Structures are given as C-alpha cells and as structure tokens.
Amino acid sequence: MIRNKVVFLFICSICSLIICIPFLGSTQIVSPIWREQGQMLRFYDDTATIAARINSAALLQRVVPDSCISLSQQTLRQSYALQYTDGIIQSYANIAVAYLNNRLYSKAIYYYNRSIQYCLDIKRYRRYLSVLYNNIALVYQEQKLYDQAILYFHKAVQSTGQYASPITSAHVYNNMYSLYSFIGREKEALYYLDKAKPLQHSKDVTGRTYYMINRGSLYLDREEYNKAEKIFKEALVLAKRNNNRAMEGHALTNLAISYIKRGQSHRAQPLLLRALALKQYCSPDIPIIIYGALAAIRYDCRDFKAAERYMLQANSLAKNLPRKSDNILGRLLESTEKLSWFYDSIGKPDEALQYYRRYMHLKDSFYNADMMQNVSQIEIKYQIAEKDNELIQKQLLLARQEQRIGQKNFLITLSGLSATTIIIITTIMYGTNRRKKRLSAKENEVKQLRAMLQGEEKERGRLARELHDGIGGMLAAIKLNVGAIKKEFPETAHITKLDDIGQMLQDTGVEIRKTAHNLMPDILSRHNLQEALMLFCKQISSSSILAIDLRIQGSIGPLDKSTELLLYRMMQELVHNVTKHTRATHMEIQMAQYGNILSITAEDNGGGFNTAVQKEGAGLSNIRHRVSILQGIFSITSVPGKCTTVHMEFYSDKLQAVR
Numbered sequence: 001m002i003r004n005k006v007v008f009l010f011i012c013s014i015c016s017l018i019i020c021i022p023f024l025g026s027t028q029i030v031s032p033i034w035r036e037q038g039q040m041l042r043f044y045d046d047t048a049t050i051a052a053r054i055n056s057a058a059l060l061q062r063v064v065p066d067s068c069i070s071l072s073q074q075t076l077r078q079s080y081a082l083q084y085t086d087g088i089i090q091s092y093a094n095i096a097v098a099y100l101n102n103r104l105y106s107k108a109i110y111y112y113n114r115s116i117q118y119c120l121d122i123k124r125y126r127r128y129l130s131v132l133y134n135n136i137a138l139v140y141q142e143q144k145l146y147d148q149a150i151l152y153f154h155k156a157v158q159s160t161g162q163y164a165s166p167i168t169s170a171h172v173y174n175n176m177y178s179l180y181s182f183i184g185r186e187k188e189a190l191y192y193l194d195k196a197k198p199l200q201h202s203k204d205v206t207g208r209t210y211y212m213i214n215r216g217s218l219y220l221d222r223e224e225y226n227k228a229e230k231i232f233k234e235a236l237v238l239a240k241r242n243n244n245r246a247m248e249g250h251a252l253t254n255l256a257i258s259y260i261k262r263g264q265s266h267r268a269q270p271l272l273l274r275a276l277a278l279k280q281y282c283s284p285d286i287p288i289i290i291y292g293a294l295a296a297i298r299y300d301c302r303d304f305k306a307a308e309r310y311m312l313q314a315n316s317l318a319k320n321l322p323r324k325s326d327n328i329l330g331r332l333l334e335s336t337e338k339l340s341w342f343y344d345s346i347g348k349p350d351e352a353l354q355y356y357r358r359y360m361h362l363k364d365s366f367y368n369a370d371m372m373q374n375v376s377q378i379e380i381k382y383q384i385a386e387k388d389n390e391l392i393q394k395q396l397l398l399a400r401q402e403q404r405i406g407q408k409n410f411l412i413t414l415s416g417l418s419a420t421t422i423i424i425i426t427t428i429m430y431g432t433n434r435r436k437k438r439l440s441a442k443e444n445e446v447k448q449l450r451a452m453l454q455g456e457e458k459e460r461g462r463l464a465r466e467l468h469d470g471i472g473g474m475l476a477a478i479k480l481n482v483g484a485i486k487k488e489f490p491e492t493a494h495i496t497k498l499d500d501i502g503q504m505l506q507d508t509g510v511e512i513r514k515t516a517h518n519l520m521p522d523i524l525s526r527h528n529l530q531e532a533l534m535l536f537c538k539q540i541s542s543s544s545i546l547a548i549d550l551r552i553q554g555s556i557g558p559l560d561k562s563t564e565l566l567l568y569r570m571m572q573e574l575v576h577n578v579t580k581h582t583r584a585t586h587m588e589i590q591m592a593q594y595g596n597i598l599s600i601t602a603e604d605n606g607g608g609f610n611t612a613v614q615k616e617g618a619g620l621s622n623i624r625h626r627v628s629i630l631q632g633i634f635s636i637t638s639v640p641g642k643c644t645t646v647h648m649e650f651y652s653d654k655l656q657a658v659r
Contacts, residue, residue, distance in 0.1 A: 046078075046082055046084075047082065047084050047086075047087065050075050050078050050079055050082070050084060050087045051086070051087065051090075053071060053074070053075050054072070054075050054087060054090045054091060054094060056071065057071040057072045057075065057091075057094045058094055058097075060098075061094065061097045061098050061101060062101050065098035065099070065101045065102045066098070066102075068094060068095075068097075068098040069095050069098045069099070072091045072092075072094040072095045072098070073091070073095065075087055075090075075091045075094075076088060076091035076092065076095070079091055085118060085122060085125065086125075088115075088118055089115045089118050089119065089125065089128065092111045092112070092114045092115040092118075093111070093112065093115050093132070093135075095111045096108045096109075096110075096111035096112045096115070096135070097135075099111065100139055100142075105139055105142070105143050108139050109136055109139055109140075112132055112135055112136050112139070113136075115128075115132050116129060116132050116133070119132065126159070129156075129159035130156045130157070130159040130160040130168050130169070130172060131156075131168070133152050133153075133155040133156035133159055134152070134153065134156040134171070134172050134175060136152045137149045137150070137151075137152035137153040137155075137156060137175070137179075138175065140152060141179055146179065146183055149179055150176070150179065153172055153175065153176045153179070156172045157169060157172050157173070157176075160172060167198055167199065167202050167204065167207070169195075169198075170195070170196045170197070170198040170199045170202065170207070170211075171196075171199065171204075171207050173192045173193070173195040173196035174192075174193070174196040174199060174207070174210060174211055174214065176188075176192040177189050177190075177192040177193040177196060177214060178214070180192060190218075193214060193215065193218065196211055196214075197211075199211035200212070205238060205239070205242040205244055205247075206244060206246075206247060208238065209235050209238050209239050209244060209247040209250075209251070210247070212231050212232075212234060212235040212238070213231075213232070213235050213247070213250055213251060213254060215231055216228045216229075216231040216232045216235065216254060217254060219231065220254065220257070220258055220261070223261075225258050225261065225262050228254075228258050229255060229258050229259075232251050232254050232255040232258065233251075233255065235247065235250075235251040236248060236251040236252060236255065239251055245278050245281040246278075246281040246282050246283075248275075248278055248281075249275045249278035249279065249281055249282040249286055250282060250283075250286065252271045252272070252274050252275035252278070253271075253272065253275045253282075253286055253289060253290060253293075255271055256268040256269075256271035256272045256275065256290075256293060257289075257293065259271070260293060260296065260297070265296075265297045265300060265301075268293065268297065269294065269297050272290050272293055272294055272297075273294075275290055276290050276291075276294075284317075285318075287314075287317055288314045288317050288318050289314075291310045291311070291313045291314035291317065292310070292311070292314045292334075292338070294306075294310040295307045295308075295310035295311040295314065295338075295342075298310060299342070304346050307342065308342065311338060311339050311342055312339070315336060315339055336355055337355075339351075339355040340352050340353075340354075340355035343355065404433070408426070408429070412426075471512055478505055482498055482501055482502050482505070485498065528556075528557070528564070529556060529557070529559060529564040529567060529568060530552050530556055530591075532564075532568060533550060533552075533568065533571060533589075533591075534550055534552075536568075536571070536572065536575075537550045537575075537589070540575060540579075545579055546575070546578065546579055546584060546585065546586070546587055547585060547586045547587070548575065548586075548587045548588075548589060549586070549587070549588045549589070550589045550591075551588070551589070551590045551591070552590075552591045552592070553590070553591070553592035553593070554592055554593040554594070555593060556591060556593050556598065557593075557652075559652075559655060563655045566626065566630075567600075570623050570626060570627075570648075571589070571600075571602075573619050573622065573623055574589075574602050574619075574623065574646060575587070576619070577617070577619040577620060578602075578604045578606055580619075581606075581617065582604060582606025582607060582644070583606055583607055584604040584605050584606030584607075585605060586604065586605050587602065587603070587604040587605075588602070588603050588604075589601070589602045590602075593652075596651055596652050596653060597649055597650070597651060597652070598649070598650045598651075598652060598655070599647075599648070599649050600647070600648040600649075600650075601645065601646070601647050601648075602645070602646045603643055603644070603645045603646075604643060604644055605642070605643050606643070606644060607640070607641055607642070607643075608638040608639045608640045608641060608642050608643055608644045609638050609640060609644065610638070610640050611636060611637075611638050616636070620636065620646075623646075623648075627648055627650075630650060630654055630655060631651065631654045632648060632649055632650040632651070632654070633647075633648065633649040634646075634647075634648050635647045
C-alpha cells in the first residue's frame with residue numbers, strides 16, 4: 001500500500017522541489033556600471049555562459065554530487081568576479097543540493113543560508129526566499145528534525161505571502177501536509193492539504209499531479225475507493241499528457257493498490273507492470289512497493305515461485321540502496337519479515353529462520369538508529385538555542401550603543417561648549433568606551449563559556465544517571481534472572497553458554513559504569529586535577545586500546561574546580577579524538593607549570609595527517625575555541641605517516657577568570 005505519508009510525500013518532496021532550484025533567472029545582475037557598449041555585450045555573454053554551466057551542474061546533483069560541487073564552486077567564483085547575483089544564489093543552491101545527496105546535512109544547510117543572505121540583502125531577489133526556506137525544511141525533515149522542518153516551512157509561507165505567488169505558497173502547504181501526515185498529525189495534515197488547493201488548477205504539472213495523488217491517497221486511507229480511483233485516473237491522464245513519467249509511475253502504482261484492496265488483483269497486475277517499466281523515473285521505494293504487491297498477487301494465485309522471486313527482488317532493492325531514509329529502512333524491514341512468513345507458510349523452516357534472524361537484527365538496528373537520532377536532535381536544539389541567545393545579546397549591545405550615542409548628541413546640543421572642549425570630551429569618552437567594550441566583550445565570552453560548560457555538565461550528568469540507573473539496573477536484573485534459571489532448572493547446569501552470558505552481562509555492566517563515570521567525573525570532587533588525570537589515563541591504558549604516558553612537572557595551580565573541570569574536559573576530548581580518528585597505540589602527555597604559564601603537550605603515533613589539506617574535526621575545533629576564549633595559545637603539528645603533536649599554553653591569571 002502506498003500511504004500519502006510514506007511514498008510520494010517525503011521522498012518526492014526532496015527529489016522534486018529541491019532539485020528545481022535552477023529555476024532562478026539567468027541574466028540578473030547587481031547593477032554594474034559599464035562605460036562602453038562592447039563591455040556590456042561581453043558581460044551578458046559571460047553571464048549566459050555561467051548560467052549554462054550552472055544548469056549543467058544542476059543535472060549532476062543526484063548522479064555525481066562531487067562533480068556538481070566542483071563545477072558549482074567554479075561558477076561561484078566567476079559570478080563573484082562579475083557581481084552576478086543570480087549566479088551566486090544558484091551556485092550556492094546547487095552546492096547545497098549536492099551536499100544533501102551526499103548526506104552532509106550541515107553543509108547543505110550552510111550553503112542554503114548563504115543563498116538566503118544574498119536574497120535578504122537585495123530586495124528584488126526576496127521572491128526566492130520561500131523556495132530556499134522550503135528546501136532547508138526538507139533537509140531537516142530528512143534528518144527527522146521535524147520541529148525545525150515545521151519552523152522553516154512557516155518561514156517559507158511567510159516569505160511567500162510577502163514576495164512570491166500563491167502557487168508557490170501552495171507548494172509549501174503541500175509539503176507541510178506530507179510532513180504532518182508522515183508524523184501522524186492527521187488534523188494538521190488535512191488543514192494544510194486544503195490550503196494547497198490552488199495547485200489543483202496550477203499550470204505546474206508536477207505540483208498539480210503531486211497534489212492530486214496526495215488527495216487520492218487520503219481517500220484511499222479512508223477506504224473511499226471510488227473517489228480515490230477517480231482522482232488517480234485523472235492524475236494519470238495529466239501525467240501522460242505532459243510526458244511526466246515519474247508522476248505516471250506514482251499514479252499507476254496508487255491505482256493498482258486501490259484495486260488490490262478491493263480484491264481486484266486481475267486489474268492491478270497490468271498497472272503494476274506498466275509502473276515497473278517506469279521505475280527509473282520514480283522515487284526509490286516505488287519499485288520496492290511494486291514488487292511487494294506483485295508478490296502478494298502471485299501468492300494469492302498459488303504461484304509460489306513467482307511470489308518468491310518478487311519478494312526477493314523487493315528485499316534486494318531495499319537492501320542495496322546506498323542512501324536509506326526511514327521510509328526505505330521500513331520497506332526493508334517489512335520485506336524481510338514477509339519473506340520469513342512466506343518461507344514458513346510454504347514449509348521451508350531453514351529459510352524462514354534465516355530471514356527472521358535478519359528481521360530481528362534490522363529491527364534492533366532500526367530502533368538503535370532512532371535512539372541515536374533523538375540524541376542528535378537534543379544536541380542540535382541546544383546549539384540553536386545558544387545561537388539565538390548570542391543574537392539577542394548582540395541586539396541588546398547594539399541597542400545600548402545607540403542609546404549612548406543618542407545621549408551624547410543630546411548633551412552636546414545643550415552644552416553649547418566650544419568646539420575645542422567638545423572634541424576633548426568626545427575623544428576621552430570614545431577611548432573609555434572602546435576599552436569598556438573590549439573588556440565587556442571578553443567578559444561576555446567567558447560568561448558564555450561558563451554557561452556552555454554548565455549546560456554540558458548537566459546533560460552529561462543526566463546521560464550518566466540514565467546509563468547507570470537505567471540500563472545498568474536492567475543488565476543487573478537480567479543477570480539475576482539468568483542465575484535464577486540455573487537454580488530453578490538444575491538440568492541446565494551443564495549449559496556453559498549461560499555462564500558465558502552471565503559473564504558478558506557483568507562485563508557490559510562494568511563498561512557502562514566506566515562510561516557513566518567518564519561522563520560525570522565526581523573524581524574531581526575527591527582529587528585534584530593531576531590525580532584525576534592520572535586515574536583517567538590509567539583507565540584508558542588498562543583497556544589495551546591506547547597506552548598513555550602522563551608526565552607532570554612542577555606543581556599545577558592552584559586552580560578552582562571549574563577551571564580544573566574545563567582542563568579535564570579538554571584532555572578527555574584530546575584522548576577520545578586520538579582513539580576515534582587514529583590508529584595510535586601510544587600517547588604521551590606532558591603538563592608543566594613554568595611560573596605564570598601552564599603548558600600542555602600531547603603527542604601520539606597515530607600516523608599524522610596533512611594539516612594544509614585535511615580540516616580539523618569538531619573535537620579539535622571545540623578545543624581551539626575554548627583555548628582562544630581563555631586567551632591561550634593552541635597549535636597542531638603533524639607529520640603524515642608518523643605522529644601528531646598538540647600544544648597548549650595558558651596564563652594562570654587568565655584561567656582564574658573562569659570563576
């Protein structure tokens with residue numbers, strides 16, 4: 001069955017509306033002044049060439065994303081050189097779509113925002129804002145960040161009302177219907193589908209057909225088959241008339257599903273075979289659904305060999321797709337379960353057991369991936385809140401500056417002092433304000449760092465408690481139950497696997513307690529920084545993953561607990577960065593206090609990297625940012641194939657400012 005919230009709604013919205021970004025004009029410019037007619041003609045020739053290359057890059061977005069990025073970066077440089085704003089906006093959008101197809105979501109959003117910035121700065125380009133906001137919403141939707149997707153859909157609607165046409169607004173409403181339907185919010189879904197009604201009479205064939213299939217899917221869910229089939233047939237006629245094969249394939253498949261639900265499989269099978277011939281034009285899960293429906297038809301006809309072939313084809317397609325959305329993963333899970341049931345029903349227990357085990361493994365992976373995604377959502381929400389807070393602080397600072405300027409002007413007007421006196425007073429006040437601003441800016445950065453640390457520690461504490469009290473307790477209960485089985489059933493005493501399971505549960509519990517301990521190190525309340533670091537390095541070394549040699553010269557400190565925690569976290573990040581991203585077997589850490597300077601050097605034998613080519617990861621960037629806020633020095637030296645050295649220096653009096 002094709003549900004409106006699964007097949008066409010989510011995947012087609014990504015594949016159709018985002019890819020349509022090359023609709024932007026091909027010869028818009030930022031009013032350059034040309035003094036000679038020959039120069040003007042050459043300018044338009046150059047922009048036409050750039051526009052053609054931009055459209056070529058757009059064709060590579062899904063097929064060869066890396067080539068699209070390379071070509072779009074060239075057109076971006078050329079557009080900047082000519083001040084060709086249309087080319088800049090389109091190049092950024094092409095790069096964004098290519099990164100989306102490579103599943104690099106943060107980069108995709110970054111380049112969409114660059115396009116948006118140009119549209120906001122120049123009024124006549126604001127008509128493109130709704131499309132760009134809509135595309136960002138679809139990126140968040142693919143990441144399952146539905147609250148952010150809804151936020152950007154509303155931004156798209158607001159922009160549409162100010163700068164674009166009602167049809168563009170209807171496209172956005174259609175996508176909002178898809179999202180709300182997908183997450184089970186039927187009331188809101190129906191509301192936005194009704195607001196998308198202008199698409200029913202739109203000249204945009206893809207959008208019009210898309211809306212009709214959504215409306216037909218709604219009737220199909222309500223089991224109003226006559227209405228559903230009527231609108232699917234209308235969508236099919238429209239798609240064929242305009243040679244839109246993707247929409248034709250979707251309409252055929254939906255119509256066939258309606259016939260199957262009514263028990264008219266003989267009418268459904270020819271439609272499914274026609275849709276299968278169009279599979280290369282459709283969204284990735286359409287062939288999976290078609291093969292599943294054909295398998296069901298052949299099974300009802302007792303043609304088990306054909307049913308098996310179609311089921312295996314559906315399962316293979318879902319398994320081999322390189323980019324799996326939740327929808328595709330769900331199809332893979334469904335087809336694997338049906339194969340297990342099918343083999344069991346025809347008396348093949350070995351094959352049934354094989355696919356049942358695959359099904360259970362996929363199910364566990366699916367829910368584990370969902371849990372990790374939820375953790376990612378929490379982190380992204382926290383970052384967004386922090387950025388919003390920074391924006392508010394900047395706006396407040398700007399308001400204060402404007403107020404001060406107004407007060408100065410008022411006092412100067414009333415004073416009537418001589419020009420010499422005014423210049424002297426203004427000069428003195430300007431110098432004082434600059435010093436105050438510099439001090440205030442640095443104090444604000446330190447306060448923000450402290451607030452960020454407090455927030456991180458609270459979140460780590462919560463995760464540590466959940467690991468220790470929740471999962472740890474459950475593992476202990478399982479271990480007790482295994483022991484109880486051995487006591488209750490003495491005949492199981494010779495089963496050594498039960499002892500192995502008990503030992504594995506105990507080892508897992510120990511690892512969970514270690515992880516919880518690292519997340520919330522109460523060790524700093526019982527030990528100073530040197531002792532805590534020694535215990536941490538000893539723990540890592542005992543795991544046989546990485547041998548750490550910690551050397552401390554001189555007496556470190558005195559430091560307050562908040563500063564010790566900051567340094568402890570940075571050292572943890574360094575060690576974890578080495579274990580995650582290198583093949584190092586040995587790491588040497590040196591800490592030394594020379595007068596007012598605290599020096600930290602960490603070196604590993606993990607093979608090194610080319611610092612001129614390879615960018616720093618999030619871990620090293622985070623450490624560099626914190627060191628800069630503390631007015632310290634941070635440097636990385638790496639020899640490819642050999643080693644990497646990280647060096648940090650802090651002034652003790654600056655570290656005390658974290659209090």
